[in-house]
Each structure stands twice: as C-alpha cells, then as structure tokens.
Amino acid sequence: MHITITLQSDTPWEIPVNYNHFLQAAIYRHLSPEFAEFLHNQGYIVDRRRFALFSFSRLIGPHDYVSASKMLVFQNTAKLMLSSPIEQFIREITQVLLMEGIRIGSQFLRVTSIQTEIFKVEKSVIEVETLSPVVAYSTLLRSDGRRYTKYFHPGEKDFQRIISDNLVRKAKLIYGTDLTFAPVSIDSIGDFRKQIVLYKNTIIEAYNGKFILEGDSRLLQAAVDAGLGGKNSCGFGCIRPISR
Template identity: 25%
Template sequence: MVLPKSRIVTVMLSKPGARIPWCWRDYVQPWLYGFIDDGGRVHTAKYSLFTFSFLPVGPVFTPEGLGSQNGVWVFRFASALPWVLEMVSRGVQKSRTVKIGNAVLKPAVVTEEPLSRRATYQTGAPVLAAKLKERGFWTPREREFADAVARSLTNRWAYLTGNEVSPESIRFEFLGSVRQKLVQYRGRNLLAFSGIVRLGAPDEMLTFAQCVGLGQKPSCGFGFII
C-alpha cells in the first residue's frame, strides 16, 4: 500500500481578535466535503480516511469561541487517499475565503508538510474514545482508551487494504500532562483529550495514523497528530 508522504498545511488570515464558535467543526467539515468531487463516495463511506486540525496562532479562549491574537490560523489536512489529498489541496488554494460563524478567514499560503516516523507526537486535535455498548467516553486513565485507539486504527487499515492487523501491535499512551476538553460537535458535547502521545506501531502504521488520525471521528476533526 502506497500512502501519502505529506499532508497539507494552510496558513489562514483573519482580522486580529476574530473569534470562531466552539462548534467550528460543523463549518469546516462541510467545506472540505465540497472539494471532494467523487459522487459522495467518501462522504457515505464507513470510514472517510481523512482527518484535519485547525489551530490559532496566539490562541484566545472565550466562552463564545476560539480566537487568534494576531489573526493567523493554521489548518492541516491529511488523508490516506492521495486523490482526496489532491482535491482538497486544489480546493483550498482556489478558495478566496471561508466563513466560520461570523469570522471570515482567507487562505494565504498552502504548502506540504512531510509525515514522520517517530515515537512521540503532539495532538493537533483531541483524541476521542466513546464507549460502544453504553453511553459515555473512555479516559486515558482507563486501559480501554488505548484499546479503542488501536482498534479504530486497525479497523481503518483493514477497510482500506483488506488486510488484518492485530490491535495488539499498536501501543498508545499519553505522556505527561493530559488536557481534557468537552468539544461541541453537531449539538453534542464530546469528551476528548489532548497532549503528547507515544505511539508504537509498524512503520507503515505510523504513517497511516498521521493520514487518518487516532481514535473515533477523525474525519470530524478529532485525533490529528503532528
């Protein structure tokens, strides 16, 4: 399986102090799907096989939303499907603006960032692990959190390649301080976690994890690692 060797990085500009609502994923995800001209196959697939991160430079946190002191934002997009990566790259480059809530952002620079194979990564978007047989979410203090991350990754690999990989070959843990967040998505509050993560896996799976994200709902803006 030949996976992409890089992801898209876009520097966006807004007015200094501009705020985007905490439910910003509800705006960004449809914007991305608008670039993927495949008759809706990716949108309706069991696994979309992409993930994204959207972070302000000089972050400002308010009850109303997330802001950037200097009006600079960094958007990252990754996918295990090279043609999806190419479509989104072209779409972002052609976009004059994107409106998120009342904030208007302008893509200024679109470039590529190489993927890496190493032991530790920073979360660019929080990792989510929901309980499947009951309501609620696992936390990193519980063994089931790492198990859910491993299963999610190997399930996506099997979906893409048709080859099974044992979840036991994936080792995941947070290192040091872990930040807990209630993330707004489509009217729900989802419990997710951010920080430095250690990921042990075969080299190809390390690349794949950066392409599709970790945990659940990566195509909704969760589980992105840098």
C-alpha cells in the same frame, strides 16, 4: 500526508468556540461534489465500520475568547492542518483552496500558503502530539435497553484497546483487508488534558497531549495520516510525530 493551510483576513474575525462542524462543512464544500458526497454518505468500509480517512486540527493562531458570546476572535492569521492517506483528498482540497480561498461559516478567508509534509514512519515506536484531541468511545446498552456513549481517558485499558482496534481497521483499508496486525501500545507522555467539545448537539469528551505509539509501522503510519482514535472527520485525533 499532512498539509498546513495559512488563512488570512484583513480584519479580526470570529467563530463560535465549538466550531468543529463549521470546519468540517468547509472541507466538504471545497471538495468535488461527487467525492464529498462519497466521503460524507458512504466512506471507506471495513468490518461494517465507515471511515472518511481524513482528520483536521484545531485552528492555530493568536485569538481571544469572548465569554459573553462564547466566541473566539482571531487576529487576522490562523493555520489549519489536515491529514489523509488518500491522494485524491489532498489533491482536491489543495487545488480548490489555492484558487478560491475558504469560507468557514459566514467568514471568507484567503489562503496565502499551503505547506505539504510527508511523515514517513519507518520505526516501530514513535512519539506524537495532538493537533486536535483524541476520542475513544463505545456505544453500550443500559439495563432498560437504551443506548448510551461511554468515553474513555488515556489512563484506562479500554482507551488503548479501542484506539488499537480502530488503527487496525484503518490499516486494512490502506494496505489490504486480508492483512492481520498485532495491537498497538499507547502510552501518554506526561499529563493529558481533557477537552469537552459540543459537536452540533452532541457532547464529546476528548484528550490532548503527547503519546508514545508502539507497534507495526503500518499501523503507526495510519495513525499519522488518517488520525488517532475516532471521529477524525469531525475534527478529532489529528496528530503529528515529534522528535527528541
């Protein structure tokens, strides 16, 4: 399920250009304490991997970039999209935001509307667009034994493999851990755009664009609802289907 939240301020408001962790903190802060602690500290576990099973978009709305301060200045209104297959997540975040509004960093914003959408995937091929950039990465070992993170772009085979494996794990959490799935095929539509995001003190390479996903409809549904690729709960891989 997807929700689109309309945020409103009486005056222009600003936020650092690398704001993912501000949005993430705001989301957790507007869930019940017990559920927020569960998602943040434990999450849903399969194959020794942990998932929060939600994603969120970039802030969408008229804004200016101030290079001197590396701030984005939004003009009164912005939209934020969230997606999750977990009913409790959607229910809690919707109820609290409508009653209390949202605080992002030091900025309080009114929530003037919340629109709910259910994208039901019934086909084995869908086209999607990114609302926040997609991440595919592996943690590898250097020759001296030190770990490092390697990011992959949509033109590499490992990009498809990593995202497909990730979707299989999410689908097992949603539909049952005893199920087996064939890999998903992922192809970009046109050009994809690299985006460098500083999340806290970590540099993350991610990609925006449009993609064709082909495979089991349950895997595609998991991509739409839980996010495509890794680091979804940090603000990556939020997507929505597009039609031609």
